[in-house]
Amino acid sequence: MLNFFDTIPIPTIVVNNENKIVFINQIGLQFLELPNQDIVLKPVIYLFPEIELGKLKNKEYFTTSYKNSIRVNNFINIQFDSSTIQNIEYKLFYLKEFSSKDSQYFSINNTDSIELQNKLLINQNKELEQFTHIISHDLQEPLISLIGYSKLLEEEYQDKFDEEGKMFVQFINKSAIRMQNLISGLAQLSRINKREAISLTDISILIKEVKDDLSHKINKYNAIITYENLPSINCYPTYIRLLFQNLISNSIKFSKKRIQPKIQISCFEREIDWLFQIKDNGIGIDSRHFDTIYIPFKRLHNRNEYSGTGIGLAVCKKIAEKHQGDIWVESQPKQGSKFCFSVKRTIF
Ligand code: ADP
Numbered sequence: 001m002l003n004f005f006d007t008i009p010i011p012t013i014v015v016n017n018e019n020k021i022v023f024i025n026q027i028g029l030q031f032l033e034l035p036n037q038d039i040v041l042k043p044v045i046y047l048f049p050e051i052e053l054g055k056l057k058n059k060e061y062f063t064t065s066y067k068n069s070i071r072v073n074n075f076i077n078i079q080f081d082s083s084t085i086q087n088i089e090y091k092l093f094y095l096k097e098f099s100s101k102d103s104q105y106f107s108i109n110n111t112d113s114i115e116l117q118n119k120l121l122i123n124q125n126k127e128l129e130q131f132t133h134i135i136s137h138d139l140q141e142p143l144i145s146l147i148g149y150s151k152l153l154e155e156e157y158q159d160k161f162d163e164e165g166k167m168f169v170q171f172i173n174k175s176a177i178r179m180q181n182l183i184s185g186l187a188q189l190s191r192i193n194k195r196e197a198i199s200l201t202d203i204s205i206l207i208k209e210v211k212d213d214l215s216h217k218i219n220k221y222n223a224i225i226t227y228e229n230l231p232s233i234n235c236y237p238t239y240i241r242l243l244f245q246n247l248i249s250n251s252i253k254f255s256k257k258r259i260q261p262k263i264q265i266s267c268f269e270r271e272i273d274w275l276f277q278i279k280d281n282g283i284g285i286d287s288r289h290f291d292t293i294y295i296p297f298k299r300l301h302n303r304n305e306y307s308g309t310g311i312g313l314a315v316c317k318k319i320a321e322k323h324q325g326d327i328w329v330e331s332q333p334k335q336g337s338k339f340c341f342s343v344k345r346t347i348f
Contacts, residue, residue, distance in 0.1 A: 002085070011095040015044045019053055022090070031095055032066065044093070048078075049123075053091070056080045128193055136187035143183070146176040178309075182297070185311030189296060192318045196236040198347060203230040203276075206237065207265060210245045214252070223252045227265035233274055235343055239319040244278070246312040247339050251280035253306055256334070273325055273342040280338075285331040294327070316341065323347050 002023040005012045011031035014023040021044055024037065032047070045051055048064050056062075058081055066076045077096040082089060150173040154166065161169065207227055211218065218225065225248065233240075248263060255261035261280060268275040285293065285300070292298050294317040299310040313327075316339075320327040325342035 002090075013044070013047070013093040013095070015091040015093065017089055019044050019091075021047070028095060031097075044091075048076075048093075056091075058082055125193070128190060132187055132190040132193075135183055135190070139183055140180065143176055143180045147173060147180065150176060178303075181309050182311075185309045185315075186296070189311055189315055189318065192239060192315060192322060196238055198234055199237055200232050201235050201237040201240065202232045203240075203267065206241050207244060210241060210248060213245060214249060217249065217252055221252050221255060221261050223255070223261040223263060225263045225265065230265065230267050231269065231274065233343060234345070234347060235323055236319075239322060240343070243316050243319045243341065246316050247278045247341075250312060251278060251282055251337070251339075253308070254282040254337075255280070256283055270342075273344050275340060275342050278339045279336065281336040284333045284335045284337055285329060286333050287331075290329055290331075293329070 005025045011028035012025050016022045060080045079094040081092045154169045251263045252261050264279045266277050294313045296314040297310040320341045324344035327341040331337035
């Protein structure tokens with residue numbers, strides 16, 4: 001009977017007296033980008049977490065957030081109604097896109113909605129923090145056991161394995177270590193969301209500290225790092241330090257074989273931001289990769305050729321964006337690379 005709603009050209013959700021979704025029409029599925037009817041029999045607040053069902057009046061038109069596996073916490077306009085079908089009372093939700101016009105109204109005139117928006121942001125942050133916690137702690141633990149026990153197998157049971165068996169154990173160990181690196185990369189990426197204090201930071205001092213941290217690598221490659229007249233800027237110092245560390249470390253790692261890495265760091269004061277440049281004489285990058293290198297885990301080289309997880313530049317991009325700036329590269333293969341990033345002079 002409820003199939004009748006498939007014939008109406010409005011995305012519609014039908015909810016029973018237990019506030020569970022009993023039907024969503026095809027156009028509704030498409031509208032909410034739901035892959036199938038799996039949502040049926042789930043409570044309606046699963047889709048609309050902020051909805052206050054008890055307060056809804058027939059024909060009422062309201063805005064609320066909705067959540068699905070693809071789009072998390074977006075806004076949607078709904079017209080509510082109720083109807084009795086074969087003696088059973090149903091709640092009907094007619095859905096409508098939340099337009100930019102609504103958004104203007106929403107953000108300027110509707111204080112309730114601003115509160116709602118804030119609540120959603122707080123929830124999103126909490127979810128993100130939980131996620132970070134899960135990946136950085138809970139997933140690490142089984143991996144540590146996996147690495148430990150595979151190492152034990154390799155060392156203590158040497159005589160029991162033939163050559164092939166030993167090789168398999170080594171594969172397990174290497175893969176687990178790689179997974180551990182990937183997970184800590186992901187954790188690093190999501191930690192950039194954490195609130196940090198903004199402070200006036202002397203970039204020359206910060207670079208000295210980065211050089212100290214990288215001294216082992218700098219000495220190994222005999223790299224030369226030069227800089228002068230670097231300013232003091234308002235920034236999130238821990239993040240900016242990580243950004244420089246990643247870019248300098250990459251410039252050393254992607255140096256040409258048997259050529260001494262030379263890295264020059266400079267800064268230019270512009271009208272609204274600071275422009276930093278890190279120029280190297282390394283292997284360079286083909287222009288077709290200029291945009292993709294910032295994608296998490298995207299790498300241009302084989303792991304055996306150059307070590308790494310492919311998370312470094314994704315972290316750099318997120319940090320530049322956190323400073324309301326941008327990051328880009330100018331380069332040609334074999335001609336070195338110049339990574340540039342900007343930091344807004346007044347960040348909030
Ligand atoms: P990783 O260093 O772990 O590979 P990144 O995200 O830091 O990951 O870098 C992504 C890719 O961008 C690298 O794999 C490399 O191909 C390229 N790249 C980054 N920095 C440089 C550089 N200074 N010179 C040449 N290629 C670079």
